[in-house]
Amino acid sequence: MADFKRSDVEIDEDRAAWRGFFQVREYRLRxxxxxxxxxxxxxxELFVRGPAVGVLPYDPVLDCILQVEQFRVGAMNRSASPWIAELVxxxxxxxxxxxxxxxxREALEEAGIDIQEMEAIAEYYSSPGGSDEYFYLYCGRANLATAGGFFGLxxxxxxxxxxxxxxxxxxAMLDAGQVSSAHNLIALQWLRLNRDALRQRWLA
Known part of the structure; x- marks a missing residue:
């Protein structure tokens, strides 16, 4: 394959097409x-989100995970329910x-928990055909014995x-096709493959 770089793109025009909760930029390029x-x-058009991070809280002692559920406008017209279970x-x-x-910080705000050790899972572009979001994905050790409840700013x-x-x-939720968030899907599949080794390290 060709070894293309950023210099192999020319931008003739770059302007803000929309500014609101997020931003959309419009480019004329080749x-x-x-x-x-x-x-x-x-x-x-480019949906400007920038870098983001997600973490799957996992308690190796209880062998439990934590999920956060909230309304998501992107799922409003496609899903039976736009309340989606996700990562922090x-x-x-x-x-x-x-x-x-x-x-x-987000684990404390969204779930009231402290994340201890963190294991990097992957880094990737979420949807590079139209968004610049670059995602950092982790599994984080947490004590979930008393976790759960209602949170958010x-x-x-x-x-x-x-x-x-x-x-x-x-x-079981994963196997039943009930995970509809891509980041969540990746993290849970990773945990399935790495759970035993992760528990050995975190419980040593």
Whole structure:
């Protein structure tokens, strides 16, 4: 495959098409082609989200995970219910915050729990065809013995239900096709593959 780089894209115009809770930018651009030369000028919109982080809280002692459930506008017209079970997650919007810092802050805000050790699962673009979101995914050790309840920041319109479930129930939910969030799907599949080794390390 061709070794294309950022310099193989030319931008003729870059403007803000929308500014609200999120931002959309509109570009007029062209890029080099596999067969050689340059393609035609294209108009493309970019949904600007930036970097984000998600963490799957896991208690190796109880062999349980925690999920947060909240209303999601993106699922409003497709799902039977737009209340989606997800990971603890948040946007990295401060230059001095690391992904791990944000994961721990969000775990406290969304579920009232402290994340201890963290295991990196993956880094990836969530939907690069139209969004610049780059996602950092973790599994975090947590004490879930008394976890669960209702959380979220009222000033941000958050209304979050944190739920603890056994590893067995989580895997049954996965196998039944009841996990509809991609980040959650990746994290739970990772936990299925790495649970035994993770428990050995965290319980040593």
């Amino acid at each position: 890029h080099r082609l596999y067969k050689g030369g340059w393609g035609r000028w294209l108009s493309r 997650a948040g946007i990295i919007d401060k230059p001095d915050e690391s992904p791990e810092d944000v994961a721990r 009222a000033e941000e319109g958050e209304d979050i239900c944190a739920k603890v479930m056994s590893f067995t129930d989580a895997m």
